[in-house]
Amino acid sequence: MTNNYDLIIVGGGIMATSLAYNLYKDGYTGKIALFEKDSKYEYSSTPRSEGGIRQTFSTEVNIRMSQYSYQVYKQFEEEMAVDGEKAHIDFHENGYLYLLDKKSKPIFDDILKVQSSLGVKTKLMDQMETQSFFPELNVEDLEGSVFDPEAGNADPYSVLQAYIRKTKILGATFHYEEITSILTERGKVTGVQTINGDKYLAPVVVNAAGPWSGELSAKIGIEIPVKPLKRQLFSIDTQQKFQNEIPFTFDPTGLHFRGERSKIVVGWANEVPYGYDFKLDKQFFEEEIWPILAGRSSHFEQLKLESGWTGLYDYNYADHNAIISGHPEMGGYYIITGFSGHGFQHAPAAGKALSELIRLGRFETIDISPLSVERFKTNNLVVETAVY
Numbered sequence: 001m002t003n004n005y006d007l008i009i010v011g012g013g014i015m016a017t018s019l020a021y022n023l024y025k026d027g028y029t030g031k032i033a034l035f036e037k038d039s040k041y042e043y044s045s046t047p048r049s050e051g052g053i054r055q056t057f058s059t060e061v062n063i064r065m066s067q068y069s070y071q072v073y074k075q076f077e078e079e080m081a082v083d084g085e086k087a088h089i090d091f092h093e094n095g096y097l098y099l100l101d102k103k104s105k106p107i108f109d110d111i112l113k114v115q116s117s118l119g120v121k122t123k124l125m126d127q128m129e130t131q132s133f134f135p136e137l138n139v140e141d142l143e144g145s146v147f148d149p150e151a152g153n154a155d156p157y158s159v160l161q162a163y164i165r166k167t168k169i170l171g172a173t174f175h176y177e178e179i180t181s182i183l184t185e186r187g188k189v190t191g192v193q194t195i196n197g198d199k200y201l202a203p204v205v206v207n208a209a210g211p212w213s214g215e216l217s218a219k220i221g222i223e224i225p226v227k228p229l230k231r232q233l234f235s236i237d238t239q240q241k242f243q244n245e246i247p248f249t250f251d252p253t254g255l256h257f258r259g260e261r262s263k264i265v266v267g268w269a270n271e272v273p274y275g276y277d278f279k280l281d282k283q284f285f286e287e288e289i290w291p292i293l294a295g296r297s298s299h300f301e302q303l304k305l306e307s308g309w310t311g312l313y314d315y316n317y318a319d320h321n322a323i324i325s326g327h328p329e330m331g332g333y334y335i336i337t338g339f340s341g342h343g344f345q346h347a348p349a350a351g352k353a354l355s356e357l358i359r360l361g362r363f364e365t366i367d368i369s370p371l372s373v374e375r376f377k378t379n380n381l382v383v384e385t386a387v388y
């Protein structure tokens, strides 16, 4: 009997725990088990994330998910308190700043229309305004910028720990074991099997395996367009200090940088092959990133590369967007993956929405039906242009 559950989640990252938390919070009474193969979360995406939270997406579904999640993150420390002790997540609202050149300005003009129609409070600045907003920048090549004030970053590790703690208190069981296969019978899931050969039964199995989710799904013959994609972040220190805390700033090249206490974190989504690669490429920083930084501000000319880290995106190579739904060809099989670099910020909304779908068979809070797995078959892709 102990191996029987009502719902099994493969993965113990932010998607799995947000889902389990929301299920219990919203009244689910079944037995939930989460299976996590990496008990220290060494390679999981969540703790390796940069923790960026923004509203500035180009599609309605992503903007709505951002708006919901932003509200959750604003009061997350209180909501996740245990025995009166707040869950500290270090949420800094320093904003997101997008620097616009001749090429990117018209694209942003279109995105801004969608954003303002949905109530996103972005501020468009011309070249002069951008210069006075961020005095150390070289703005010569810029037309202006867009600032998203209701944005910033929080500490992903602390957020994950808060979800885990609450989820355990609410009654979920965590098994620190690898799932090697999802069990199926006549078009329905029946449970999972661990690397030790143990079987755990449940009529509902959720694939929340992040960058590993595509591979897991393929084992039961269900292909989803998700692959692991390496991303690198570098922590630097500059000799000349910037006047103000640097917001999450996006250069027109796609490179970004932001202040984190006395340091600056820099990243760039360069093209790399798919795969489970965690090697930090310092040469890439020196040869590709540093020249762009130095061109953007003379403050970056003399800098010290202090450290860096890599992590894997759960990358949806079809339309760079989340896949959150049941599967029409496999009863009881649900998927929550493919976030392509915006999963941390959307986790509160994603967990809430999938909880509703599982409990009620419909969405109540946000209609995320465009993110269903069926879109790949019907070719109704949700192409998000604002992903980095």
Ligand SMILES: Cc1cc2nc3c(=O)[nH]c(=O)nc-3n(C[C@H](O)[C@H](O)[C@H](O)COP(=O)(O)OP(=O)(O)OC[C@H]3O[C@@H](n4cnc5c(N)ncnc54)[C@H](O)[C@@H]3O)c2cc1C
Pocket (backbone or CB within 6 Å): 010, 011, 012, 013, 014, 015, 016, 035, 036, 037, 038, 041, 043, 044, 045, 046, 047, 048, 049, 050, 051, 052, 053, 177, 178, 179, 180, 208, 209, 210, 211, 212, 213, 216, 231, 232, 233, 310, 311, 312, 313, 314, 336, 337, 339, 340, 341, 342, 343, 344, 345, 346
């Ligand atoms: C460098 C980097 C920067 C990022 N920056 C941002 C950002 O600024 N803002 C933002 O919103 N998002 C960002 N992201 C994306 C975000 O981190 C991810 O979308 C999100 O963490 C995905 O959560 P997850 O729970 O699906 O995946 P994970 O955290 O990877 O959790 C999945 C878990 O499943 C486990 N697992 C996998 N297979 C099995 C199995 N067979 N059996 C048992 N367990 C298994 C894994 O060990 C893992 O712990 C970033 C990601 C990276 C890598």
